Amino acid sequence: MKRYLFLLCAFLLAFSITGITYTAKKKTQELVDHDLDQFDKDMRYAFVSSLMNDPEEYLHQTMRTDGVFYSFQNGQGRIHDVIYISDTMGCCQKGLLVVLQDGQTRPANGTMTEIKGTLEYACEEDHREISLSSAVICSEP
């Protein structure tokens, strides 16, 4: 029993130290609030899914991710940019609306693209949708 209690205490201590170190490191090194490049594919998909369900929680925060870039034109001739993020198996995917910063060159459709921006609402025809605004393409064309 004492051995299990000792192991539990050791784990909790190690976890706390890691947490303190991680938070300190995050404060000094972090450039974006959510760096999805550090996530596994399933976790990345789950994050975007959570972002879609509960956008208020992530509003005005910065995010970096990679995904498949697509650009298409709607009936009114307006161009929409979307980055698709899929899970490990590739059977589930979410499309996040992207609003590119002025001067950014659109990657070709279907290109794996690394992108960085701020999570803001973008106004669509009759509704508003969470989007990656002021987005900058990080990956090389």
Added chain:
Amino acid sequence: MLAKLYMYLQYPFVVRALIAGILISFCASLLGVILVLRRYSYIGDCLSHVAFGAMSISYVVGIVSQKLFVILPITAVTAVLILRTKQKRVQGDALIAMLSTAALAIGYLLMNVFPISANVSSDVCTSLFGSTSILTLSQGEVWESVILAVIVSAIILLLYPRIFAVTFDEEFAQVSGIHTDRMQLILAVVTSAVVVLAMNLVGSILISALVIFPALSAMQIERSFGKVLILSSVLAVSGALAGLIGAILAGTPVGATIVICDLVIFVARFAIGTRKQ
């Protein structure tokens, strides 16, 4: 590795997954002991396939957001049909196998004939294998798990003597004045509710593992009904926690990792434990 775990734990969707995973596996393990002892181990699998079929129906009729109102009644009626012991034209395992495969076939057929989204494979993958569904739970779904865990625990605690009697000797329980039909109905409804919610955790293919493994592992170690119930829930919660954390850290599928952890616990009992005489 701990830094990675700490990073993920800062996200609410990961915390929600851990809470729901622990509660659902706790409920499944409590029911698992009763179902395994009554020789209905495969009922979880059957009901989850029926739930998959019912979910397809809810998609086809266009009530995706309120799908629980379609899935739960259909699954509960099926559970009553299976657990009802008298006046059966098709017996036990044959009935389970028949309903299970028929529901799966109907569900898959409906999803193909009336696809609600362009990506049918995504819907099928999510429903059958859980995929990432536990990581995409809403706060409301977590509350559903909390309420379910409270209800299941309350039923087991309040009806413990009656459940014990019905589980081991139904005829004796009936002679003793216990309303066995009512008990069957309660068990059927609770089982279907647990199975429907557990679909989010491991998907309908792997649900049986959540029901069977902790109960079997506990039965290998303890012999009294009460102790088996307690140990089964402890093992189930440990397996779910280890599986969820393992899946998050290793980037493996959550459902499959939880089941593998349950399997490891079961096999470990042969390596380190002996059955109490």
